Amino acid sequence: MALANRLVENKSEATAIEITFGGAALRFNTPVSFAVTGALSDLTLNGVTIQPHTTHTAHEGDELQMATAAHGCRIYLALSAVLDAKRFLGSSSTYLPAALGGHEGRALMAGDRITLDSVRLVPAQATPEDLHPVSSNSYTLRAVEGPDFSRGSEQIWAEIYTATQRASRMGIELRGMFPVTEQVENRPSSAIWPGALQLPPGGNGFLLLADAQTTGGYPHILQVARADRHLLGQIRPGDRVRFLHRTQSQAVDALRAKQALLANWLPEFTL
Amino acid sequence: MSNTLITFCGDDALRLYVPDRATRFTRARQLEASGYWAEVVPGRRDITVQFDPHAHTPDEAMQILTSALRAPLQHGQETAQTVTIPVQFGGEEGPALASIAANLNLTEGEVVARLVEHPLEVDMLGFTPGFAYMSGLTDDLEIPRLAQPRQQVPGGSIGLITGQCGLYALPGPGGWPIIGRTALSLFDGRAEQPFRLQPGMRVTLVDAGSP
Numbered sequence: 001m002a003l004a005n006r007l008v009e010n011k012s013e014a015t016a017i018e019i020t021f022g023g024a025a026l027r028f029n030t031p032v033s034f035a036v037t038g039a040l041s042d043l044t045l046n047g048v049t050i051q052p053h054t055t056h057t058a059h060e061g062d063e064l065q066m067a068t069a070a071h072g073c074r075i076y077l078a079l080s081a082v083l084d085a086k087r088f089l090g091s092s093s094t095y096l097p098a099a100l101g102g103h104e105g106r107a108l109m110a111g112d113r114i115t116l117d118s119v120r121l122v123p124a125q126a127t128p129e130d131l132h133p134v135s136s137n138s139y140t141l142r143a144v145e146g147p148d149f150s151r152g153s154e155q156i157w158a159e160i161y162t163a164t165q166r167a168s169r170m171g172i173e174l175r176g177m178f179p180v181t182e183q184v185e186n187r188p189s190s191a192i193w194p195g196a197l198q199l200p201p202g203g204n205g206f207l208l209l210a211d212a213q214t215t216g217g218y219p220h221i222l223q224v225a226r227a228d229r230h231l232l233g234q235i236r237p238g239d240r241v242r243f244l245h246r247t248q249s250q251a252v253d254a255l256r257a258k259q260a261l262l263a264n265w266l267p268e269f270t271l
Numbered sequence: 272m273s274n275t276l277i278t279f280c281g282d283d284a285l286r287l288y289v290p291d292r293a294t295r296f297t298r299a300r301q302l303e304a305s306g307y308w309a310e311v312v313p314g315r316r317d318i319t320v321q322f323d324p325h326a327h328t329p330d331e332a333m334q335i336l337t338s339a340l341r342a343p344l345q346h347g348q349e350t351a352q353t354v355t356i357p358v359q360f361g362g363e364e365g366p367a368l369a370s371i372a373a374n375l376n377l378t379e380g381e382v383v384a385r386l387v388e389h390p391l392e393v394d395m396l397g398f399t400p401g402f403a404y405m406s407g408l409t410d411d412l413e414i415p416r417l418a419q420p421r422q423q424v425p426g427g428s429i430g431l432i433t434g435q436c437g438l439y440a441l442p443g444p445g446g447w448p449i450i451g452r453t454a455l456s457l458f459d460g461r462a463e464q465p466f467r468l469q470p471g472m473r474v475t476l477v478d479a480g481s482p
Contacts (some may be wrong), residue, residue, distance in 0.1 A: 098441035144282045191312035191319035215397025223281030248329040251282035255324055
């Protein structure tokens with residue numbers, strides 16, 4: 001989303017549209033510049049192929065079509081305008097379970113109209129080649145031990161897990177061999193946040209994403225390093241996931257290295 | 272205070288074990304007031320704080336937290352705020368009350384009596400926005416979580432598991448059996464503090480009778 005916003009000269013956190021798996025069409029009722037990033041899907045503007053990671057300008061009546069993404073899960077569309085969206089606790093993000101934020105707190109539907117304010121037109125730019133995210137169906141994520149990691153948990157670094165169909169903005173289920181953890185009835189709940197891997201009694205793992213619950217009682221055995229948490233939203237059902245063991249200080253070094261790579265192109269964005 | 276009470280919690284957070292309730296709330300307020308931590312989240316036995324890994328290494332954050340704990344705690348004489356919540360127990364509002372009572376060999380009225388006899392205390396907010404974990408019930412009523420969580424629980428619902436009540440301020444998914452619902456609004460999206468219940472508050476549940 002930050003990369004899409006950058007191409008239309010918005011702030012990194014400006015309200016943008018997230019499209020899960022693609023398969024969307026939008027008509028522009030006003031001239032506006034836009035850019036598409038995230039999961040790779042074939043894009044056309046009035047039937048003519050256009051490129052992601054590039055600024056385009058639409059004319060009134062133009063139609064943008066996004067095919068189903070071949071890899072990745074979420075596509076981002078940024079517009080050189082202020083999108084009318086409800087705000088809650090300082091964010092315009094849509095939180096579906098409680099119908100907060102965004103467009104009436106729900107996913108967009110065919111026929112919805114999005115009001116644009118302060119529309120500008122901006123010059124064409126392209127994301128530098130080395131900052132294009134790698135599109136793949138397998139993810140290797142750097143991670144550190146979670147608070148409930150124990151000596152028997154080591155196998156988690158050797159396994160390759162598969163993402164299942166149980167996926168939402170709250171989290172995605174991973175199938176594979178997980179360590180056996182002590183299950184405590186009514187275990188006292190503690191804070192959890194995106195990137196946590198929880199082990200509910202069912203035997204599969206649950207990797208928490210951007211809309212994660214804020215507390216939980218299942219064993220939290222691994223935490224994806226902050227440097228790689230931005231990748232989590234692109235994992236789709238069927239994708240492979242591996243975890244790479246890092247210490248806390250290695251994970252923070254990785255974060256700072258990645259932040260330094262982004263500094264020129266996205267100076268006000270923090271991972 | 273010794274270091275053994277603090278553990279790393281991933282690469283950008285630390286966890287501090289504070290089993291005593293009153294100390295936990297006072298400590299959480301102190302850490303929040305310092306303005307240093309990006310998040311301060313009290314749990315049922317601990318406090319988790321998130322630090323800025325761009326500004327500090329994990330070891331530096333550990334040192335900062337350790338020295339913050341040397342500052343004396345201001346145990347105030349503040350009396351906990353009490354909120355009274357009228358609840359419709361059982362029926363459509365509380366579909367699990369009948370089966371919970373049957374499993375415990377009690378009547379629905381006897382289960383409700385246990386909930387309203389003493390004020391409960393809000394331990395923490397969490398899970399989904401505004402979900403209040405309340406303690407103050409004895410552990411002798413054994414009530415498990417649902418085997419299969421429900422996708423959508425109406426806002427105002429009250430769930431019950433062993434030793435704890437949970438109040439859903441907003442509609443959302445949930446894994447606690449639902450025994451009643453309050454019509455009292457627990458959420459105001461425009462208020463600076465949108466949720467009426469806050470950790471440390473006392474809550475008196477009142478049987479509102481049949482609708």
